[in-house]
Amino acid sequence: MHELEPVFNPRSIAVIGASRREGTIGQQVTKNLIDGKFPGPIYPINPGATEILGLKAYPSIGDVPEPVDAAVYCVPADKVLEVARQCAKAGVKGHIVITSGFAEVGNKREEDELVQIAKGSGGRVIGPNIVGTMSNPAKANASFAPVLPYVGQTALISQSGALIIALDTVTYARKFGVSSMISLGNMADVDFADCIEYYAQDMNTKCIALYIEGVKNGYKFMQAGRWAGKPIVALKAGVSAHGAAAAASHTGSLAGSVKVYQAACNQAHMIWATDLEDMLNKSQALAMQPVLKGDKVVIITNGGGIGVLGSDAAERHGIPLQAAPADVQAQFRKFMPDFGSPKNPVDITGGSGVAGYEGAIETALRCPWVDGIGVFYCETAVTKATDIANALITKLKETGITDKPVVACFVGGAGSVEAGKVLLEASIPYYDCPNKAMSALAALRQASRFQEVGCKVDFEPYTDVDKRKARSIIAAARAAGRKALTEPEAKELFACYGLPVTKSSLAKTEEEAVHFAQEIGFPVVLKIVSPDILHKSDAGGVRVNLKDAEAVCAGFRAIMENVRRYKADADLHGILVCEMAPLGSEVIIGSVNDATFGPTVMFGLGGVFVEVLKDVTFRVAPISIECALAMQQEIKGYPMLQGVRGEKRRDQEVLAGVLSRLSQLVSDLEDDIAETDANPILLYEEGKGCRVVDARVILKPR
Ligand code: ADP
Ligand code: MG
Numbered sequence: 001m002h003e004l005e006p007v008f009n010p011r012s013i014a015v016i017g018a019s020r021r022e023g024t025i026g027q028q029v030t031k032n033l034i035d036g037k038f039p040g041p042i043y044p045i046n047p048g049a050t051e052i053l054g055l056k057a058y059p060s061i062g063d064v065p066e067p068v069d070a071a072v073y074c075v076p077a078d079k080v081l082e083v084a085r086q087c088a089k090a091g092v093k094g095h096i097v098i099t100s101g102f103a104e105v106g107n108k109r110e111e112d113e114l115v116q117i118a119k120g121s122g123g124r125v126i127g128p129n130i131v132g133t134m135s136n137p138a139k140a141n142a143s144f145a146p147v148l149p150y151v152g153q154t155a156l157i158s159q160s161g162a163l164i165i166a167l168d169t170v171t172y173a174r175k176f177g178v179s180s181m182i183s184l185g186n187m188a189d190v191d192f193a194d195c196i197e198y199y200a201q202d203m204n205t206k207c208i209a210l211y212i213e214g215v216k217n218g219y220k221f222m223q224a225g226r227w228a229g230k231p232i233v234a235l236k237a238g239v240s241a242h243g244a245a246a247a248a249s250h251t252g253s254l255a256g257s258v259k260v261y262q263a264a265c266n267q268a269h270m271i272w273a274t275d276l277e278d279m280l281n282k283s284q285a286l287a288m289q290p291v292l293k294g295d296k297v298v299i300i301t302n303g304g305g306i307g308v309l310g311s312d313a314a315e316r317h318g319i320p321l322q323a324a325p326a327d328v329q330a331q332f333r334k335f336m337p338d339f340g341s342p343k344n345p346v347d348i349t350g351g352s353g354v355a356g357y358e359g360a361i362e363t364a365l366r367c368p369w370v371d372g373i374g375v376f377y378c379e380t381a382v383t384k385a386t387d388i389a390n391a392l393i394t395k396l397k398e399t400g401i402t403d404k405p406v407v408a409c410f411v412g413g414a415g416s417v418e419a420g421k422v423l424l425e426a427s428i429p430y431y432d433c434p435n436k437a438m439s440a441l442a443a444l445r446q447a448s449r450f451q452e453v454g455c456k457v458d459f460e461p462y463t464d465v466d467k468r469k470a471r472s473i474i475a476a477a478r479a480a481g482r483k484a485l486t487e488p489e490a491k492e493l494f495a496c497y498g499l500p501v502t503k504s505s506l507a508k509t510e511e512e513a514v515h516f517a518q519e520i521g522f523p524v525v526l527k528i529v530s531p532d533i534l535h536k537s538d539a540g541g542v543r544v545n546l547k548d549a550e551a552v553c554a555g556f557r558a559i560m561e562n563v564r565r566y567k568a569d570a571d572l573h574g575i576l577v578c579e580m581a582p583l584g585s586e587v588i589i590g591s592v593n594d595a596t597f598g599p600t601v602m603f604g605l606g607g608v609f610v611e612v613l614k615d616v617t618f619r620v621a622p623i624s625i626e627c628a629l630a631m632q633q634e635i636k637g638y639p640m641l642q643g644v645r646g647e648k649r650r651d652q653e654v655l656a657g658v659l660s661r662l663s664q665l666v667s668d669l670e671d672d673i674a675e676t677d678a679n680p681i682l683l684y685e686e687g688k689g690c691r692v693v694d695a696r697v698i699l700k701p702r
Contacts, residue, residue, distance in 0.1 A: 004198045006094035007126050007190065008180060009138045010070035011040045014061055014092070016083050017074035018044030018052045025098060026074040028144040029132065030055070036134075036141035036148045043068060061090045070094030072132060072142045077101030077110070080128070084114050088121035096142055097127035103186045104129050115189045124194075130185035131161035134168075137179060137204045145181070152177010153287040155199040157192060158211040159184045160237075163276075175424040176280055177287060179204040191216055193224035200228035207286035208232045209279055210270070218264060218597035222620065225268030226455045231286040231447040234270040235279040236261050263618040264597045269450035271443050278439060285429040285440035289405040291448035294371035296322055297441060299345035300360045302352050303378035306411055307345030310376055310434035317442035321345065328369050335359030350380050354391045361395045365404060372405045372444065374437055377419075379412025385419035393426045405444045409437035458624040462498065462661055467668055470496040474672045474699065483699050486529050487536075488576055490695035494678065497665040499658055501692045504578040510556045514549045516577040523547045525578040525693075526555045528563050532570040534696070539566040545580060552577070581691040584682035585640060585650055589659050591621065591666040591676045593700065599666040599673070603628070603659055605637040606680040613637075621663035628656035628663075641683075648685035655683055655690055674700040 013033060019026035026046070030053050033042045044052040047059040058064050061071060061083075071092045075083055080099050087095060095118045102111040111128065118125045126133060132143025141148045145164055149156075150171035158164050161183045171178050179202065182195060192210055199205045212234060215221045225232055236258070265272055271286070273279035297319050301307035311321050324332065324344045332342035335356050341347040346364075348356040357375070364373045377388050392408065408423050408430045410416035420430035431437040473493045477485050485493060491501040503520055506529060507513035517524045528541030536542050540562025543555035556575055563570060586606030594600045597620045604616035617634045619627055632641055632652050641650045658681070666673050677696040684690060 002198060004124055004194060006069040007124050008198055009135060010094050010140060012069050013142055014043040014045050014064060014068045014071045015074060016045045016071050018046050020049055020052050025144045029072050029074055032141040032143060037139050039139055061086045068092050070096055073097040073099050075099060081110060081113055084117040088117050088123060093123040095123055095125040096133055097125055098130055098132055100129040102128045111186060111188045125189035127185040128188060130183035131164045132183060134181040149178035149181050150175060153179050153206040154209050154283045155180045155205040156209045157182045157184060157195045159213045160211060161185060163211055175421060176284055187216060193220040196224040196228050200230050207283050209283040210234045212236045213238055215596050222264060222268035225270050232270040233273050233279050233282050234265045235273040259618045260594050260600055264620050267620055271446050281436045281440050282443040285407055285444055286447060288427040288429050289444055290403050291451060292372040292405050292441060292444040293448050295319060296369055296371040298364050298370045299374040299376055300364060301345050301347055301376035302350050304347055306376050306378055306434050307347055310374055310438055311345055313435040313438035317439050319442045319445050325369060328367055331363045332360055351382060353383050354387050357388050358391045358395055361392055362399060365395060365399045365401045372441055374407050374409060374441060376409045379416050385410055385412055385415040386422055389419035389422045407437045407441050409434050458626060459622045462664055464498060466496040470669060482531050485697040486531060486573055487695055488529060490697040493697060494692060494695050497661045499661055499692050500689060502579045502581050504576050506574045507577050508574045510553045513556050513575055513577050514552050517552045520577060520579050523580040525580050526559055527576045528559050529573040529576050530570045532567055533563060539563050581682045581693050584684045586680035587683050588679040589662055589681060593670060593674050599670045601659060601663045603631045604635060605640055609637050622667045623660055623663045625656045625660050628659035650683045651686050651689050658690060672700055674698045
């Protein structure tokens with residue numbers, strides 16, 4: 001039996017703090033269990049009552065003669081620990097703690113103690129600070145929300161209790177089917193990952209929908225998502241640029257954004273929802289329909305307008321429509337007048353009635369070319385919306401085809417809404433506009449892609465790395481009391497993991513600089529090295545393209561003058577003499593140590609792309625080469641990497657390797673590295689690789 005069974009599927013429930021007084025949570029929970037027709041015993045616990053709502057009441061949990069699976073806490077916060085001890089002693093395993101007044105108001109210690117007590121006797125805590133839990137299969141409404149939700153196959157897990165209460169009745173209005181509805185509250189013990197794990201193995205649940213405010217353990221969350229093997233929809237609220245101000249590196253200032261959460265959820269095989277509506281729309285389809293196994297989607301419509309809107313939306317959501325092959329078009333042709341269009345969208349025209357829809361639907365269902373279907377309908381005077389809905393239902397039954405997803409988009413008034421109900425009752429997701437329908441279909445496609453990948457982890461660690469040397473570079477900087485590595489140190493660190501950094505040597509004097517320049521070969525670049533100067537150009541601390549000894553000497557003196565003027569008391573380590581890398585496309589890669597997900601790498605194009613357009617993308621580290629290639633394709637500036645205006649394609653493969661190696665470096669040394677930046681990397685055409693010309697590493701405070 002799953003450890004969380006007593007929490008989510010209890011056979012017997014005690015309500016601690018059950019009450020005879022109307023309007024109290026203690027009474028509402030008791031009443032809800034009775035009204036929901038909970039089949040097992042309900043034990044109201046109240047020292048001052050012998051009977052509550054017709055049920056025998058007990059003074060304490062210890063007085064209940066039979067074992068109890070779950071206890072719902074409806075007592076004031078100062079009674080919770082005492083109740084927890086009694087419950088633990090009585091063998092209760094599911095602690096459903098509705099009571100507020102814990103970590104959310106600063107009482108973290110009491111909350112930790114509550115968990116300790118419960119876990120000490122093999123139990124689990126959900127909450128505190130929750131509305132409760134609702135399970136349709138168990139007929140258990142262990143909450144103070146109005147009713148058990150509309151029956152269906154989505155498990156809805158929400159950190160916000162108010163949202164649970166609000167959505168409870170929405171489920172009826174929208175016929176949004178729910179298996180369980182869980183309020184997570186403070187997540188002192190049971191968190192999103194636990195719920196995902198439980199509902200992944202729950203036979204009554206086909207889709208898991210999450211309303212997230214914050215994830216406590218990013219790693220556990222991502223693991224759970226990958227292992228679930230079931231569609232998960234994630235809606236994240238409250239994404240802001242928090243923490244960005246404190247970040248010292250360029251990458252840092254771009255992190256903390258919605259992009260990190262989005263990347264993490266995607267890597268965890270969760271389908272991202274942009275808002276509440278989107279979450280409900282996508283979950284509806286995922287719970288009702290099979291996944292979309294290929295890219296060939298057909299829209300059948302009686303209206304050109306909604307067909308075109310559907311086509312636009314399909315493209316927007318990553319499943320662009322393709323023209324049907326000639327033989328498929330010929331089949332559709334049979335069910336439309338001459339002025340119809342059999343291409344895709346398949347426009348059977350406004351005059352079409354039930355027969356036209358039936359023919360086109362059956363054709364699409366039986367046609368092997370078609371992977372998924374959108375049945376679109378504009379409410380017209382010549383047709384009745386429910387007739388079209390029934391035609392679709394009938395055809396699905398007749399053909400017996402169950403592995404091809406179908407979504408419906410009915411645009412119209414009362415008639416269409418009525419048809420929508422008919423469709424939803426037959427497990428066909430119904431939407432009132434093309435965008436929602438295509439977004440839902442795209443979610444079914446994404447779910448299929450995640451299934452194909454499975455829980456396989458594709459990152460293979462590099463073995464040709466020198467972790468020991470990397471650690472010693474950091475240890476030396478720490479020993480010198482520094483919070484960041486200097487550029488030569490950072491480059492040396494990068495080189496330990498095989499990143500192609502420019503050759504360089506640190507010179508203390510002009511003579512040394514000339515000597516190193518001759519060794520490296522002209523032209524060279526000179527750069528100031530000082531822990532007090534992070535942005536070298538700003539301080540006049542960079543001189544490029546120095547072609548001879550004379551230029552090096554002059555450059556050396558100019559830099560020294562500039563930086564003294566910039567910051568008189570700066571601690572100067574010397575001047576770095578670097579190999580001058582040939583011109584190339586400037587790109588930037590870097591990393592942050594995300595508060596939730598840990599080491600996270602970033603990629604973007606340099607210059608205005610990153611600074612103004614913030615055209616960057618993130619992944620939780622470590623990442624494979626394939627993943628690093630996908631990152632490059634994801635940015636808006638990707639065509640630049642493909643080569644514009646006659647330029648050759650850039651060396652995306654080598655860059656991907658560099659990104660993947662950096663992801664391993666920051667994962668291996670995650671206890672030490674807060675942020676890294678390779679800004680810029682000069683990227684050359686295919687086969688010519690890239691050079692890291694600037695490197696920055698910020699250490700984690702100890
Ligand atoms: P900072 O970012 O601290 O101002 P950088 O090391 O990035 O300093 O140098 C500033 C610019 O100089 C870079 O963006 C790059 O265009 C150029 N540059 C620096 N080092 C090299 C080099 N070794 N080869 C070619 N160009 C370089
Ligand atoms: Mg730089």
